[in-house]
Amino acid sequence: MRIGLGCELTYELPKDTPMIVLLNVHYSRVGYLERPDRLVTDPPVPIESYRDLFGNWCCRLVGPRGRFVLRTDGVILDDGETDPVDLTAIQHPVEDLPAATLGYLLASRYCETDLLSGEAWRLFEHGPSGWGRVQAICDFVHDHVRFGYEHSRPTRTAAETYAEGRGVCRDFTHLAVAFCRCMNIPARYCTGYISDIGLPPPYEPMDFAAWMEVYLGGRWWAFDPRNNAPRRGRVLIARGRDAADVPLTHTFGPNTLSGFRVWIDELAA
Structure with missing residues (x-):
């Protein structure tokens, strides 16, 4: 199964604002990406990437004053199966x-x-x-x-x-x-x-x-x-551990989220 996925987040920033962004597919699924979901911005800015303490892929950038857009758009291959289930799985001491x-x-x-x-x-x-x-x-x-x-x-x-x-x-x-x-x-x-x-x-x-x-x-x-x-x-x-560890965007300054779109859809084979 081919799945298209991505997002577009639009911010209004009153001044240049540092941000940490977690919007890319987890490293455990990167090998299944037919088209990588690279983070792009409008206007373009330099992006520094790193892994956090949990191994998540993070992007660090400074959003410029005014309208600022974050966008990803990728295609991932999936086996089409539902989440695995094992009713016999035990709890460990x-x-x-x-x-x-x-x-x-x-x-x-x-x-x-x-x-x-x-x-x-x-x-x-x-x-x-x-x-x-x-x-x-x-x-x-x-x-x-x-x-x-x-x-x-x-x-x-x-x-x-x-x-x-x-x-x-x-x-x-x-x-x-x-x-x-x-x-x-x-x-x-x-x-x-x-x-x-x-x-x-x-x-x-x-x-x-x-x-x-x-x-x-x-x-x-x-x-x-x-x-x-x-x-x-x-x-x-x-x-x-909880949402405090994995905010999709962490913004170091005042901001207004003026636009928000997320998509994940099955594509033709």
Whole structure:
């Protein structure tokens, strides 16, 4: 399957403004790019690229005063399969977990495991373990939180999402990540593209999406508490402890986002 994907973000900047941008497909999928999704800007500016602490590909630049556009547009090859599932995947005892996963058991900026631990154990201690426990967490979050862009708030934490029962995909993900960590399951936050390929219309306007990966049965698996179903055409951009680690754009100064488009569509073979 060939998938076209990309984005266009338009800013109004009152002065020259440094930015860090995470908009390119994750390095784990770069080998599948038929046409690289290179970052281009209008007007053109120098771009310095580097990898952050989590291995994500970041672009560093200074946006000039006035109208400034960031754009990517690529084509990626995909097997067309839905997210993999293994109902037998086990939860590892903490003492058996690889050292690289342990940081994803800890509290982070938006995932307050200390505040949610008691509720997590009350809700999920007596249910299934392993894959079944993570699915139970996703089912609960999917049913408990009401989705709506009008509910978006960039400072909302997992504990606040639990209390308020509303949010957008990042809030669903933060709450599910926090619950998994409370139950001693490593969980990390992911951002990227989720397509509507294979789904019946009508289709909502496309946006970037958030989901999580959890460590079960010796590997990481994607779970999506917002949609709560395996999807085709899921393309990772970045992963970290929570959204604070992987903002799509980090702008060091005042700005206005005046235009925003995201696309991911199946193309002809």
